Amino acid sequence: MTPLSTGRVAPLPVVRRLPAYLWLLRKLRAAGRTHVSGTHIAQDLNLEPIQVRKDLAYTGVVGRPRVGFEVAESIARIEAFLNWNNTRDAVVVGTGRLGGALLGYEGFLAYGLSVVAGFDSDPARVGTEIHGKPVMPLDRLEDLVRRLNIRMAILTVPAEAAQVATDRLVAAGIEAIWNFTPVKLQVPPHVVVQREDLAAGLAVLSVMLAEAHGARAPAIEPESAPSEEDTSEA
Amino acid sequence: MTPLSTGRVAPLPVVRRLPAYLWLLRKLRAAGRTHVSGTHIAQDLNLEPIQVRKDLAYTGVVGRPRVGFEVAESIARIEAFLNWNNTRDAVVVGTGRLGGALLGYEGFLAYGLSVVAGFDSDPARVGTEIHGKPVMPLDRLEDLVRRLNIRMAILTVPAEAAQVATDRLVAAGIEAIWNFTPVKLQVPPHVVVQREDLAAGLAVLSVMLAEAHGARAPAIEPESAPSEEDTSEA
DNA sequence: TAGATTGTTAATCGATTAACAATC
DNA sequence: TAGATTGTTAATCGATTAACAATC
Numbered sequence: 001m002t003p004l005s006t007g008r009v010a011p012l013p014v015v016r017r018l019p020a021y022l023w024l025l026r027k028l029r030a031a032g033r034t035h036v037s038g039t040h041i042a043q044d045l046n047l048e049p050i051q052v053r054k055d056l057a058y059t060g061v062v063g064r065p066r067v068g069f070e071v072a073e074s075i076a077r078i079e080a081f082l083n084w085n086n087t088r089d090a091v092v093v094g095t096g097r098l099g100g101a102l103l104g105y106e107g108f109l110a111y112g113l114s115v116v117a118g119f120d121s122d123p124a125r126v127g128t129e130i131h132g133k134p135v136m137p138l139d140r141l142e143d144l145v146r147r148l149n150i151r152m153a154i155l156t157v158p159a160e161a162a163q164v165a166t167d168r169l170v171a172a173g174i175e176a177i178w179n180f181t182p183v184k185l186q187v188p189p190h191v192v193v194q195r196e197d198l199a200a201g202l203a204v205l206s207v208m209l210a211e212a213h214g215a216r217a218p219a220i221e222p223e224s225a226p227s228e229e230d231t232s233e234a
Numbered sequence: 235m236t237p238l239s240t241g242r243v244a245p246l247p248v249v250r251r252l253p254a255y256l257w258l259l260r261k262l263r264a265a266g267r268t269h270v271s272g273t274h275i276a277q278d279l280n281l282e283p284i285q286v287r288k289d290l291a292y293t294g295v296v297g298r299p300r301v302g303f304e305v306a307e308s309i310a311r312i313e314a315f316l317n318w319n320n321t322r323d324a325v326v327v328g329t330g331r332l333g334g335a336l337l338g339y340e341g342f343l344a345y346g347l348s349v350v351a352g353f354d355s356d357p358a359r360v361g362t363e364i365h366g367k368p369v370m371p372l373d374r375l376e377d378l379v380r381r382l383n384i385r386m387a388i389l390t391v392p393a394e395a396a397q398v399a400t401d402r403l404v405a406a407g408i409e410a411i412w413n414f415t416p417v418k419l420q421v422p423p424h425v426v427v428q429r430e431d432l433a434a435g436l437a438v439l440s441v442m443l444a445e446a447h448g449a450r451a452p453a454i455e456p457e458s459a460p461s462e463e464d465t466s467e468a
Numbered sequence: 469t470a471g472a473t474t475g476t477t478a479a480t481c482g483a484t485t486a487a488c489a490a491t492c
Numbered sequence: 493t494a495g496a497t498t499g500t501t502a503a504t505c506g507a508t509t510a511a512c513a514a515t516c
Contacts, residue, residue: 009445015441019416019436020416020434039497051485053499054499063497063498064491066491084440112440152439152443176443178435190447192443192446196432200250201250202428203253203316204428205386206322206410209386209409212409247508248507272473284475284508285509287473291475296475297473297474298516299475301516
């Protein structure tokens with residue numbers, strides 16, 4: 001079955017779940033497991049077994065009844081599906097707190113992303129290094145992007161600067177922007193943007209907390225034993 | 235209409251969109267606007283007008299035909315709906331790169347969240363300050379949580395330490411965990427967890443990029459104009 | 469008033485879940 | 493073999509979108 005009409009290879013919710021499968025499968029591989037059933041994956045990830053089978057099917061993995069899915073093959077298929085098999089270089093634009101953290105975060109390597117440099121408009125920051133990565137002036141952006149064939153940028157500037165920075169990224173030839181600002185960016189059609197909305201996640205958590213416990217009387221001292229049967233300790 | 239069966243006040247997708255409305259409405263307020271139509275909001279946020287009206291209705295705002303929604307009232311309603319009207323204290327557990335960044339990130343204040351301290355198991359970090367916030371040993375967690383009546387924790391420890399740290403958070407009386415690790419945490423039913431899955435966002439971006447441009451020949455120097463219909467391949 | 473905009477009720481769309489025959 | 497597990501086809505569920513009367 002070829003993809004289709006919309007050009008979408010898989011529904012976005014499926015794409016969003018794939019990294020979780022990948023994480024688990026790698027853990028299983030490290031533990032020496034060669035096969036795993038959709039049922040087992042589902043239990044571990046709190047999903048329905050049928051959903052796991054459907055999701056994996058999108059990547060092209062084929063399982064064997066009674067045996068399950070081959071761990072190594074599943075990993076390879078997911079990585080290929082997400083284009084995470086070849087490491088991709090990226091730059092961070094805006095080297096404030098969040099940007100600085102992402103500059104040094106080696107964890108993205110597991111997802112095929114290697115951050116090579118940071119860019120900033122603040123002369124005080126330019127020329128320094130953060131976690132061993134150089135911070136360069138925005139003027140150098142286009143040059144570096146073209147020379148290193150960089151397609152992806154991580155945007156962590158203050159909200160007010162987001163659109164201006166985006167315009168420069170587009171001019172420099174960047175094709176994909178991972179947007180950590182709350183701004184809805186204007187970009188030409190050939191540039192894709194994924195907004196990472198931390199506030200959305202916090203909103204969900206806030207509502208869930210209110211649903212679970214409701215508003216709590218402020219500043220009332222709870223006595224001794226807090227909860228269930230925990231014997232945990234301190 | 236009262237909420238209902240599931241106890242959910244609004245569908246989660248609605249909750250996730252509310253912060254974007256809030257952001258825009260505050261911008262409008264700062265610009266002196268007193269009213270705004272759902273149509274206008276929709277244009278600005280790339281949504282359907284009907285979706286905006288429905289979403290806002292969940293918060294209890296009532297609009298006026300021909301006039302639209304009152305900006306100030308809408309802001310107040312959304313804030314109340316999300317429990318963002320009273321600032322809530324939180325702690326960061328794990329003061330590595332991401333944790334350190336979140337410790338110092340003042341932006342959460344706009345979302346009613348104030349980070350008061352960081353916790354770490356590494357003796358080298360304990361006792362120091364990051365962005366003016368103290369880093370304390372995990373032993374002090376329970377004491378501080380109880381004294382300051384803290385309900386929420388931001389979890390940014392390495393994956394291997396995630397479950398152990400979670401157990402301590404639960405024992406200390408934390409009720410909500412904003413989980414930045416890739417681990418599916420085990421918690422008792424009275425504790426809510428929101429997993430912030432950066433890898434999921436990156437997966438979406440990767441797939442969108444591949445759909446828009448396809449795989450690009452690695453390390454081939456593009457001459458002048460890279461653009462559209464290139465017959466790329468390898 | 470006239471017409472832009474709301475809120476409600478109904479239709480559509482897409483994702484998740486269920487059922488079950490095929491199979492190793 | 494027997495039975496656990498897959499993949500397919502159909503049913504359900506929930507969110508988004510459409511239509512439109514009410515209204516300021």
